[in-house]
Amino acid sequence: MEDKHDLFGKCPFITAQKIIAGKWAVVILHNLSLKTLRFGELQRLLPDLTQATLTKQLRSLEEYGLVNRHVFPQVPPKVEYSLTDIGKEFRIVLDSVSIWGEKYIEHAKLLEAAQK
Amino acid sequence: MEDKHDLFGKCPFITAQKIIAGKWAVVILHNLSLKTLRFGELQRLLPDLTQATLTKQLRSLEEYGLVNRHVFPQVPPKVEYSLTDIGKEFRIVLDSVSIWGEKYIEHAKLLEAAQK
DNA sequence: CTGCATCCTTTGAGATACTG
DNA sequence: CAGTATCTCAAAGGATGCAG
Numbered sequence: 001m002e003d004k005h006d007l008f009g010k011c012p013f014i015t016a017q018k019i020i021a022g023k024w025a026v027v028i029l030h031n032l033s034l035k036t037l038r039f040g041e042l043q044r045l046l047p048d049l050t051q052a053t054l055t056k057q058l059r060s061l062e063e064y065g066l067v068n069r070h071v072f073p074q075v076p077p078k079v080e081y082s083l084t085d086i087g088k089e090f091r092i093v094l095d096s097v098s099i100w101g102e103k104y105i106e107h108a109k110l111l112e113a114a115q116k
Numbered sequence: 117m118e119d120k121h122d123l124f125g126k127c128p129f130i131t132a133q134k135i136i137a138g139k140w141a142v143v144i145l146h147n148l149s150l151k152t153l154r155f156g157e158l159q160r161l162l163p164d165l166t167q168a169t170l171t172k173q174l175r176s177l178e179e180y181g182l183v184n185r186h187v188f189p190q191v192p193p194k195v196e197y198s199l200t201d202i203g204k205e206f207r208i209v210l211d212s213v214s215i216w217g218e219k220y221i222e223h224a225k226l227l228e229a230a231q232k
Numbered sequence: 233c234t235g236c237a238t239c240c241t242t243t244g245a246g247a248t249a250c251t252g
Numbered sequence: 253c254a255g256t257a258t259c260t261c262a263a264a265g266g267a268t269g270c271a272g
Binding site: 023049052056 | 244245246247248252
């Protein structure tokens with residue numbers, strides 16, 4: 001993957017695009033914005049992606065500095081994921097996406113109904 | 117590509133994710149939010165994507181109902197792209213992405229500086 | 233000027249099996 | 253419990269050439 005730190009001089013849209021490009025990035029950030037979660041908890045909240053995929057997405061977000069990975073040295077292992085400061089600031093994006101998404105779904109429903 | 121209208125019952129994050137998944141979707145929407153643009157103008161603003169790719173991205177946004185395509189029956193042809201109503205509402209997302217993106221870039225710069 | 237058709241390459245999600 | 257290692261497959265993006 002491309003160097004995660006080669007993001008300078010880019011417009012904020014391109015920078016953001018790269019970070020949230022992952023198919024599950026936004027949904028993961030949304031869930032972590034509500035609560036610190038263990039790997040397994042996250043997996044249960046998102047039953048549509050496999051372990052391998054979830055791991056990859058989390059690693060990516062971690063490399064970009066949006067997510068903290070806290071490993072508890074135990075047996076069995078326990079790993080908690082939470083948002084970093086800059087990750088928490090992403091909330092303003094999550095909020096607007098949520099608002100717009102709802103509007104869009106409503107809009108699509110109306111269109112659908114009108115076509116019948 | 118998946119049916120663009122099978123978006124019901126999904127959470128707004130997943131819906132939004134599908135729409136803006138395209139590598140250039142957000143940047144294109146940003147430019148169109150500032151001004152109605154002809155195909156060639158858009159291309160000059162985004163020199164990093166080819167004609168074919170730009171066409172595909174625009175078609176996708178058009179199918180999702182965010183972009184209007186206005187063809188002027190002329191020779192040579194002239195085509196203008198603008199945002200639909202629901203496309204214009206996407207502005208709240210664009211604004212928050214812009215704000216967060218700037219913060220992130222600033223944050224990354226500070227990190228970089230601290231490591232030297 | 234706009235953009236389609238074709239081909240090619242790369243990316244990345246998903247499935248599966250295995251490990252400390 | 254929380255991963256890692258491979259593999260496969262589909263999709264996206266890009267390059268190029270042609271057309272109305």
